Every structure is written in structure tokens, then in C-alpha cells.
Amino acid sequence: MYNIKLVDSSNEEAILxxxxxxxxxFGVKKEIKSLVESPFAKFIEKGDMLAFNLQDEDKKIIGGxxxxxxxxxxxxxxxxxxxxxxxxxxxxxxxxxxxxxxDFFEDYYGIEVPxxxxxxxxxxxxxxxxxxxxxxxxxxxxxx
Numbered sequence: 186m187y188n189i190k191l192v193d194s195s196n197e198e199a200i201l202x203x204x205x206x207x208x209x210x211f212g213v214k215k216e217i218k219s220l221v222e223s224p225f226a227k228f229i230e231k232g233d234m235l236a237f238n239l240q241d242e243d244k245k246i247i248g249g250x251x252x253x254x255x256x257x258x259x260x261x262x263x264x265x266x267x268x269x270x271x272x273x274x275x276x277x278x279x280x281x282x283x284x285x286x287x288d289f290f291e292d293y294y295g296i297e298v299p300x301x302x303x304x305x306x307x308x309x310x311x312x313x314x315x316x317x318x319x320x321x322x323x324x325x326x327x328x329x
Contacts, residue, residue: 187278188244192229192236200229203236203249210248210265225251225263234262235293239279241270250279252290258302258326259283259290280316287329300328 192203197220204223208215220226228234229251239248248266252259261283266275283290283301291298303325305313310325318325 186242187275188240189279189282190238190240192238192249194229194232194236197230200226200236203229203238206238206246206249207251207263207265210267211263228253237279237282239266239275241275248275248279250283252283254290254294254296254298255302257296257298258300259287259298260302262304264303276312277316280313284327284329298329300326302326 193199201217201220201223204217204220204226207225208217215222217223220230225234225236229236234251234253237250237252238246239250241247247270248264250261250265251263253262254260261280264276264279280301287298301318303309303313303318304323305325310320313325314320316327318327
């Protein structure tokens with residue numbers, strides 16, 4: 186149904202495309218034309234954050250996520266889905282991808298990760314709760 190592809194951190198055009206989609210799907214009206222206009226591009230380029238595109242069955246990109254680390258945990262920093270594609274399991278697919286690929290993130294970041302952290306918005310608390318995340322202050326956490 187869905188497929189996740191890692192954005193090539195050495196490809197400026199791919200990073201810019203990812204960032205344009207992220208901003209659009211978050212409802213940000215600002216149009217960026219270069220990577221210096223993106224607050225996350227330098228982290229993606231350096232490899233500190235991994236950008237993933239989510240494709241539907243027709244290979245159309247319908248969402249994505251930024252993943253890094255925080256307090257030695259995998260940290261889903263931004264997760265987004267095109268508005269018309271929401272409520273169809275795409276967000277759940279991306280979170281489950283992170284949960285199922287602990288070894289990849291440990292190898293990539295060179296650390297043992299005990300779990301996954303998110304910082305939900307008021308609109309996403311129930312979404313993460315339904316996926317088994319527990320509240321810890323302003324963050325939510327799920328152990329591997």
C-alpha cells in the first residue's frame with residue numbers, strides 16, 4: 186500500500202522538494218526557493234536528520250517525516266501527510282516503519298536507542314496514544 190524512501194542527503198534538489206512538501210502539508214504559505222531558506226535542510230545535508238518520503242501505491246509522494254535523535258532515542262521530528270490523504274493509515278505506516286527499523290537507526294546513529302520520542306500537537310496526542318505512546322511531560326515516548 187505504502188512505500189518509504191530515504192531522501193538522498195547529497196541531492197540538493199531532493200532536499201528542496203522534500204522541504205517544499207513538508208511546508209505545504211503543514212499549511213505554511215511560504216514558498217522556499219533555496220536550501221538556505223529551510224530550517225532543516227542543513228541538518229538533512231549533514232546527515233543529522235534523515236528525511237523520508239512516503240509514496241502511495243502509484244509511487245506518488247503523499248507525505249514524509251524527519252527523523253533524528255534526542256536523548257539517545259529515535260526522534261520523529263516532523264511527520265506530515267497531504268491533507269486529502271489523511272485518515273487512511275499513512276501516518277501510522279510511517280510511525281510503524283520507525284518502530285520496526287530500530288537496527289537501522291542504531292547502526293546509522295551509532296548508538297543504542299531504547300525507544301522513540303515525539304512532541305505531539307494538540308491534534309496528534311490521540312494519534313500517538315492509539316499507537317501505544319505514553320505521555321512524559323510535553324513529549325510522548327514508546328519503548329522498543
